[in-house]
Amino acid sequence: MTFSGAFGEAGSGALSGSFIELENVEKVFSVRRKAGLVRREKTEVRAVDGISFGVERGEMVGYIGPNGAGKSTTIKMLTGILTPSGGRLRVAGIDPSRERTRLAQRIGVVFGQRTTLWWDLPLKDSYRLMHRMYRIPDDRFAANLARCVELLELGELLDVPVRQLSLGQRMRGDIAAALLHDPDVLYLDEPTIGLDVVSKARVREFLRELNATRGTTVLLTTHDLTDIEQLCKRVMVIDHGRLMYDGALGGLHEAGESERLLVVDLERELPPIEVAGARFVRAEGPRQWLAFPSSASAAPVVAAVAAAYPLVDLSVREPDIEAVIAKMYGERELGARAGSP
Numbered sequence: 001m002t003f004s005g006a007f008g009e010a011g012s013g014a015l016s017g018s019f020i021e022l023e024n025v026e027k028v029f030s031v032r033r034k035a036g037l038v039r040r041e042k043t044e045v046r047a048v049d050g051i052s053f054g055v056e057r058g059e060m061v062g063y064i065g066p067n068g069a070g071k072s073t074t075i076k077m078l079t080g081i082l083t084p085s086g087g088r089l090r091v092a093g094i095d096p097s098r099e100r101t102r103l104a105q106r107i108g109v110v111f112g113q114r115t116t117l118w119w120d121l122p123l124k125d126s127y128r129l130m131h132r133m134y135r136i137p138d139d140r141f142a143a144n145l146a147r148c149v150e151l152l153e154l155g156e157l158l159d160v161p162v163r164q165l166s167l168g169q170r171m172r173g174d175i176a177a178a179l180l181h182d183p184d185v186l187y188l189d190e191p192t193i194g195l196d197v198v199s200k201a202r203v204r205e206f207l208r209e210l211n212a213t214r215g216t217t218v219l220l221t222t223h224d225l226t227d228i229e230q231l232c233k234r235v236m237v238i239d240h241g242r243l244m245y246d247g248a249l250g251g252l253h254e255a256g257e258s259e260r261l262l263v264v265d266l267e268r269e270l271p272p273i274e275v276a277g278a279r280f281v282r283a284e285g286p287r288q289w290l291a292f293p294s295s296a297s298a299a300p301v302v303a304a305v306a307a308a309y310p311l312v313d314l315s316v317r318e319p320d321i322e323a324v325i326a327k328m329y330g331e332r333e334l335g336a337r338a339g340s341p
């Protein structure tokens with residue numbers, strides 16, 4: 001299967017009337033590149049190259065892709081920071097770049113690599129400033145802050161200057177800051193980057209709870225696929241500014257032509273196993289690894305091995321999503337290289 005065939009269902013999300021709507025959205029940057037010792041050439045970078053999708057209210061969607069794929073540029077257009085070069089974009093019926101201030105009341109944004117908090121101020125002072133900036137009614141502010149402090153365990157950190165917080169503590173502080181004005185949509189750009197396992201689990205648990213109890217729509221960009229596996233039923237894959245896949249996480253396995261592994265323990269060391277429907281991968285003493293397509297049943301392969309070989313034990317290993325996506329990106333690169341002169 002070719003890469004584009006593998007991603008045939010890209011862009012299938014409902015559009016018109018969706019809470020977040022993108023129709024053929026483009027963002028082209030004009031950059032000057034060195035073309036000799038002094039000469040500079042103007043070139044175009046198509047960061048987002050005609051993307052269409054819709055996200056319904058209350059959905060939690062993963063938005064993934066390799067470095068430079070166009071994820072942050074999409075999120076910046078969805079917040080109104082960047083104006084699209086073409087296409088149509090709406091969030092809660094609002095055109096983000098035209099009505100950025102109105103939209104700000106409806107959205108929350110967390111950029112994992114940067115903080116929106118005031119570096120030298122204690123956490124609670126940043127929150128007070130946001131209270132005023134967003135003109136949040138006092139009772140709503142108090143209730144939202146109390147809830148975030150409890151669920152994100154911020155109680156002991158409120159008097160600490162932001163620069164003294166650990167990365168995980170700062171991230172929890174940033175997530176709370178994005179939610180004080182009760183946004184309908186939360187954009188998260190790498191919310192677990194650099195966090196330890198415990199902090200990651202805490203952030204994920206909080207997001208799950210937020211989505212389940214408040215119905216907050218979440219668009220999540222991450223390089224950590226466990227975030228996606230644990231939080232999102234739907235995932236969109238973007239590469240070179242184009243949407244390559246839009247569907248269930250499980251469907252990625254099929255799209256990436258992933259394989260499961262059959263680990264076979266034999267009574268003794270033997271030549272590579274040969275059975276229909278599976279291919280030999282490697283051997284280590286009496287243990288051998290066979291690969292077969294994830295979409296196929298393991299039963300015929302297991303039966304064929306058991307009938308022809310002295311079997312002691314066997315197990316089936318599922319492919320991890322990371323390997324599947326790495327394979328997809330790899331195929332894309334190979335395809336591009338094969339097509340280049």
Ligand SMILES: Nc1ncnc2c1ncn2[C@@H]1O[C@H](COP(=O)(O)OP(=O)(O)OP(=O)(O)O)[C@@H](O)[C@H]1O
Pocket residue numbers: 029030031045046047065066067068069070071072073074
């Ligand atoms: N302001 C800009 N001026 C020129 N080119 C830009 C600008 N912002 C982004 N780009 C280019 O657009 C492309 C997409 O960048 P973007 O930051 O959206 O990717 P990304 O998917 O978020 O990557 P990463 O995972 O590395 O953050 C890249 O080629 C990048 O160099």
